[in-house]
Amino acid sequence: MKTIAFGQYxxxxxxxxxxxxxxxxxxxxxxxxxxxxxxxxxxFAALIVAALFLIFMSRLPLGTVLRxxxxxxxxxxxxxxxxxxxxTGETPLFEWWRIRIYEEGIxxxxxxxxxxxxxxxxxxxxxxxxxxxxxxxxGIESLLSPLxxxxxxxxxxxxxxxxxxxxxxxxxxxxGKIMNAQKARGVDFSEGGLIRRAKALVPILIPLFVSSFRxxxxxxxxxxxxxxxxxxxxxxxxxxxxxxxxxxxxxVMVAFGAGILYLNRxxxxxxxx
Amino acid sequence: xxxxxxxxxxxxxNPRTPFAVEALDDVSLTVRDGRVTGxxxxxxxxxxxxxxxxxxxxxxxxxxxxLDGEDIWAxxxxxxxxxxxxGLVMQYPEYQLFEETVRADIAFGPRNMGxxxxxxxxxxxxAAAFVGLELSLLDKSPFDLSGGEKRRAAVxxxxxxxxxxxxxDEPAAGLDPRGRDTILQGIRRYADATGSTVVIVSHSMxxxxxxxxxxxxxxxxxxxxxxxxxxxFAHADALASVGLDVPQITKLAQLLRARGVELPQGIYTVQAxxxxxxxxxx
Amino acid sequence: xAQPFIHTKDLWYSYREDDAHSTPVLRGISLDIARGEYVAxxxxxxxxxxxxxxxxxxxxxxxxxxxxxxxxxxxxxxxxEDEIFALRREVGMVFQNPDNQLVATxxxxxxxxxxxxxxxxxxxxRARVDAALAAVGxxxxxxxxxxxxxxxxxxxxxxxxxxxxxxxxxxFDESTAMLDPKGRREVIETFERxxxxxxxxxxxxxxxxxxxxxxxxxxxxxxxxxxxxGTPREVFANTEALLAAGLDVPQCTALVHALRREGVxxxxxxxxxxxxxxxxxxxxxxx
Numbered sequence: 008m009k010t011i012a013f014g015q016y017x018x019x020x021x022x023x024x025x026x027x028x029x030x031x032x033x034x035x036x037x038x039x040x041x042x043x044x045x046x047x048x049x050x051f052a053a054l055i056v057a058a059l060f061l062i063f064m065s066r067l068p069l070g071t072v073l074r075x076x077x078x079x080x081x082x083x084x085x086x087x088x089x090x091x092x093x094x095t096g097e098t099p100l101f102e103w104w105r106i107r108i109y110e111e112g113i114x115x116x117x118x119x120x121x122x123x124x125x126x127x128x129x130x131x132x133x134x135x136x137x138x139x140x141x142x143x144x145x146g147i148e149s150l151l152s153p154l155x156x157x158x159x160x161x162x163x164x165x166x167x168x169x170x171x172x173x174x175x176x177x178x179x180x181x182x183g184k185i186m187n188a189q190k191a192r193g194v195d196f197s198e199g200g201l202i203r204r205a206k207a208l209v210p211i212l213i214p215l216f217v218s219s220f221r222x223x224x225x226x227x228x229x230x231x232x233x234x235x236x237x238x239x240x241x242x243x244x245x246x247x248x249x250x251x252x253x254x255x256x257x258x259v260m261v262a263f264g265a266g267i268l269y270l271n272r273x274x275x276x277x278x279x280x
Numbered sequence: 281x282x283x284x285x286x287x288x289x290x291x292x293x294n295p296r297t298p299f300a301v302e303a304l305d306d307v308s309l310t311v312r313d314g315r316v317t318g319x320x321x322x323x324x325x326x327x328x329x330x331x332x333x334x335x336x337x338x339x340x341x342x343x344x345x346x347l348d349g350e351d352i353w354a355x356x357x358x359x360x361x362x363x364x365x366x367g368l369v370m371q372y373p374e375y376q377l378f379e380e381t382v383r384a385d386i387a388f389g390p391r392n393m394g395x396x397x398x399x400x401x402x403x404x405x406x407a408a409a410f411v412g413l414e415l416s417l418l419d420k421s422p423f424d425l426s427g428g429e430k431r432r433a434a435v436x437x438x439x440x441x442x443x444x445x446x447x448x449d450e451p452a453a454g455l456d457p458r459g460r461d462t463i464l465q466g467i468r469r470y471a472d473a474t475g476s477t478v479v480i481v482s483h484s485m486x487x488x489x490x491x492x493x494x495x496x497x498x499x500x501x502x503x504x505x506x507x508x509x510x511x512x513f514a515h516a517d518a519l520a521s522v523g524l525d526v527p528q529i530t531k532l533a534q535l536l537r538a539r540g541v542e543l544p545q546g547i548y549t550v551q552a553x554x555x556x557x558x559x560x561x562x
Numbered sequence: 563x564a565q566p567f568i569h570t571k572d573l574w575y576s577y578r579e580d581d582a583h584s585t586p587v588l589r590g591i592s593l594d595i596a597r598g599e600y601v602a603x604x605x606x607x608x609x610x611x612x613x614x615x616x617x618x619x620x621x622x623x624x625x626x627x628x629x630x631x632x633x634x635x636x637x638x639x640x641x642x643e644d645e646i647f648a649l650r651r652e653v654g655m656v657f658q659n660p661d662n663q664l665v666a667t668x669x670x671x672x673x674x675x676x677x678x679x680x681x682x683x684x685x686x687x688r689a690r691v692d693a694a695l696a697a698v699g700x701x702x703x704x705x706x707x708x709x710x711x712x713x714x715x716x717x718x719x720x721x722x723x724x725x726x727x728x729x730x731x732x733x734f735d736e737s738t739a740m741l742d743p744k745g746r747r748e749v750i751e752t753f754e755r756x757x758x759x760x761x762x763x764x765x766x767x768x769x770x771x772x773x774x775x776x777x778x779x780x781x782x783x784x785x786x787x788x789x790x791x792g793t794p795r796e797v798f799a800n801t802e803a804l805l806a807a808g809l810d811v812p813q814c815t816a817l818v819h820a821l822r823r824e825g826v827x828x829x830x831x832x833x834x835x836x837x838x839x840x841x842x843x844x845x846x847x848x849x
């Protein structure tokens with residue numbers, strides 16, 4: 008049987024895995040705020056230490072974590088170059104034609120790259136790697152539930168997410184089957200120019216749409232037969248409880264934020280605006 | 281019109297990972313020219329993998345697949361030609377229908393082969409006749425047909441390519457008795473009229489007994505039994521030992537034999553049982 | 563006599579293609595099914611058997627005739643939505659395609675879906691889910707993802723999902739048609755056990771003769787009418803009529819009929835292989 012790699016969730020036991028999904032969403036947001044609060048070299052050093060601590064606490068293999076940065080290399084280089092050339096300071100370290108590079112430019116380039124890396128690692132470690140998609144969906148639903156007062160369809164949104172997650176593997180498997188069937192009827196997906204390739208998709212997309220609609224229809228009927236009437240009056244099997252560890256994590260994160268603010272005020276070395 | 285041979289073919293899913301699954305293990309077999317061969321086995325016995333290998337949708341991990349003595353992977357760039365020679369009808373083929381009319385859908389394969397419009401028209405009528413699809417249905421949308429008709433239209437779409445070998449994965453799955461008989465009779469009619477080699481994959485012993493000349497039994501990624509229908513069904517006890525549903529009538533014959541009734545081996549149809557019992561009652 | 567669990571009298575239903583055209587699918591169905599029965603509804607595709615099941619569960623509304631299920635009058639124009647949902651809790655339905663009835667990404671979450679919709683308190687849902695999964699033999703897969711299960715396992719999860727709503731009746735709408743023989747056996751053995759041990763009324767809609775033969779009662783639907791209604795033995799005695807309705811008969815039954823046609827004296831209508839062997843042996847001893 009082919010296993011379809013799905014999502015980034017990495018199933019191991021770790022202190023971070025055990026945290027409540029809602030708390031992890033809040034932690035991730037706070038962590039993002041912290042990365043933007045960082046101004047000077049001390050802060051960024053603290054940030055790097057924090058990121059390493061998170062990797063250690065998540066029990067994830069370093070390689071897996073670092074791989075998540077790879078798609079962002081281009082953006083990082085781009086940002087670094089921009090900061091390098093566009094930040095002006097007092098005395099240029101290097102000058103050639105109209106290009107002047109200042110010490111400040113180097114600092115802000117490095118800071119930006121660190122910020123992006125830590126940002127991606129942080130959200131990954133708190134959310135996608137350590138939280139199942141379903142727990143994440145429930146967490147978002149729970150955090151957004153106050154919005155129900157202003158008629159935001161929070162439950163419906165979460166239900167859509169759940170169903171989408173449930174059917175992604177089913178539909179990707181089906182796409183493979185339809186592709187094979189049409190290949191057997193002589194379609195070649197690798198041949199010809201752009202238009203020809205686009206046309207070759209029609210025999211895939213139409214059956215896939217038809218089948219998706221049929222599935223949606225049948226699923227709706229099955230859900231009605233299981234007494235689904237929307238979010239009203241619905242209970243949940245697992246009501247998440249906050250544990251001491253969740254509060255500890257929250258306190259640590261707030262303390263970390265306060266620490267960053269304190270380090271900013273020390274004003275050591277170059278400080279990004 | 282063509283012979284398919286597997287030489288020591290193995291196939292492993294997810295090779296070199298902890299999830300590696302050996303779907304086929306050193307399988308050698310021959311699908312004989314101009315015969316209807318049934319491949320039977322449990323889910324997971326490797327028969328579905330075998331189907332994907334036969335027309336080059338998957339490449340064997342080791343071993344060779346020969347079409348008339350020629351390795352189908354000798355020139356991977358010409359795999360399209362191999363797929364024209366070995367036609368494949370996948371499970372629930374009605375899910376591949378997409379054209380506006382049944383006629384256009386049946387024409388899809390032949391058109392991809394680059395045939396002339398006159399030739400395509402001839403082939404559509406011929407294929408529709410094989411599967412017993414009424415001509416009045418050809419101008420309807422395939423999505424307006426009944427389940428059994430959709431299935432027949434999809435099978436006709438591959439028959440119209442006139443492959444030398446026609447491979448069908450569970451062509452009768454989910455159909456009611458009438459739908460099942462119609463499609464299997466259509467396949468038999470096609471085999472008899474064109475002399476093509478046909479491979480039917482199924483888990484219904486009763487269907488295999490009624491429609492196939494040769495039978496290959498797969499179990500645990502290997503060929504467990506193979507031979508003509510009579511040869512294979514003579515080993516009914518061996519079949520039962522790999523948990524295959526032998527025809528009810530074969531089970532009956534076993535029970536009767538156990539109670540001392542003298543019956544020959546290899547009873548797999550009601551007709552055969554009747555012939556064997558008749559003299560005992562006279 | 564106690565009130566039947568399902569009662570229909572002269573039940574009609576038509577599919578409306580557009581405003582002007584409609585095709586009658588059910589043409590006057592009358593039958594009564596008692597609580598705790600194990601009934602197979604047999605018919606070829608398009609005979610109306612699935613439509614009938616959808617009427618029992620208030621997915622469709624009848625055109626005319628009487629239809630009472632679990633004490634609820636489903637033909638009543640005053641039927642409220644609350645009554646419909648109360649009925650659906652009582653009468654669960656398992657469909658054909660195992661993929662298209664599982665909602666959640668984890669097996670136990672899916673089984674909990676029904677009770678959650680009913681507003682069952684959280685602690686009780688846990689107990690119900692565990693019991694339902696145990697009843698279908700899927701406890702060890704509680705934390706699995708549905709798409710990694712076999713067809714038969716998915717259908718057992720679907721059954722557990724219905725079971726967790728604690729219904730008194732379950733309808734299986736061709737729930738075995740897409741499965742391989744092993745999956746089919748798993749599903750049949752599961753619902754037969756539920757019928758036997760928990761007294762759940764089981765209606766299985768099928769075109770497989772061998773499955774219908776296992777039920778206590780077989781109702782054959784053809785062209786929107788009840789063609790036959792009786793024990794499997796009584797029904798399979800009408801070999802010719804079944805074949806004319808586009809159905810099979812079990813091979814043993816066909817053999818006994820063929821022998822009888824040739825003048826062999828065989829008394830009784832065997833269904834199982836064992837019965838048939840017994841019958842033939844006895845007839846041979848007499849000679």
